[in-house]
Amino acid sequence: MIKTTGEIPEQADVATIKIASLAPRADFPILQREMNGKPLVFLDSAASSQKPTQVLDAMTIFAQEHYANIHRGVYALSEEATAAYERARKLVARFINARHAREVIFTRNTTEGINLVARTWADANLHAGDVILLTEMEHHSNIVPWQLAAARTGARLVYAPITDAGELDLDAFDRLVESERPKLVAITQMSNVLGTLPPVEAIIPKAHAVGALVLLDGAQSVPHIPVDVRTLDCDFLAFSGHKMLGPTGSVCSGDARSCSMPCRRFWVAAI
Numbered sequence: 001m002i003k004t005t006g007e008i009p010e011q012a013d014v015a016t017i018k019i020a021s022l023a024p025r026a027d028f029p030i031l032q033r034e035m036n037g038k039p040l041v042f043l044d045s046a047a048s049s050q051k052p053t054q055v056l057d058a059m060t061i062f063a064q065e066h067y068a069n070i071h072r073g074v075y076a077l078s079e080e081a082t083a084a085y086e087r088a089r090k091l092v093a094r095f096i097n098a099r100h101a102r103e104v105i106f107t108r109n110t111t112e113g114i115n116l117v118a119r120t121w122a123d124a125n126l127h128a129g130d131v132i133l134l135t136e137m138e139h140h141s142n143i144v145p146w147q148l149a150a151a152r153t154g155a156r157l158v159y160a161p162i163t164d165a166g167e168l169d170l171d172a173f174d175r176l177v178e179s180e181r182p183k184l185v186a187i188t189q190m191s192n193v194l195g196t197l198p199p200v201e202a203i204i205p206k207a208h209a210v211g212a213l214v215l216l217d218g219a220q221s222v223p224h225i226p227v228d229v230r231t232l233d234c235d236f237l238a239f240s241g242h243k244m245l246g247p248t249g250s251v252c253s254g255d256a257r258s259c260s261m262p263c264r265r266f267w268v269a270a271i
């Protein structure tokens, strides 16, 4: 039985919730089960992580005590649920140091986030002959949306190569930025295959210098390293809450002002 206070924690309280544990396995109910006669070991967290008790309890408490239609109900419970939902948006904004919570749009996953940018900003701003610069280390979630956008708009895809060591070939990348003058650079901040981190801090100003916007695929970076969108000065960031202990398949929503393209910046957080 889950004990609840009946209250949704305010921001200050959220910061003090104990999430660290000296025995992290104990935080994950699923790891209490056995598989093939052995304690379960889960090694696919980069695809989707398991959920600790703290997250499962928060979800249950919300469903048991606070759930209602958000943004559309004019009754107390709906207003309470809306406030909790918007508080989550503020927390995500603070987590990535966004300027404003309305820059954060909730989607189902990174793939849907990148597709959102492709269907909104790209469809409104790319034209025949424009170049989208990708790299050879992209996840297909950061390739297929651009292949489809290129088919719709007549834009061209160019791929920056990687070295034998699995790093981005920076010289080749710089040459492509200068010669192709892309409209968009869409690049992973941490490769899911190689584990390498392209130096996006150096890449972003170079892309901006030729007028390109930069989309960062943060699916692997945001769960592992601090990501500050203001310091990085990227234009779009997509990442997945379900890869960092959060729930899967949650409601998608979009901030109306951010969605009305063409806008300059938004961060796509999947919850």
Ligand SMILES: Cc1ncc(COP(=O)(O)O)c(C=O)c1O
Residues within 6 Å of the ligand: 046, 047, 108, 109, 110, 111, 112, 139, 141, 142, 188, 190, 191, 192, 217, 219, 220, 239, 240, 270
């Ligand atoms: C680098 C990278 N980008 C995008 C994705 C797609 O993420 P999602 O399944 O949340 O759409 C993944 C998934 O593993 C990934 O590793």
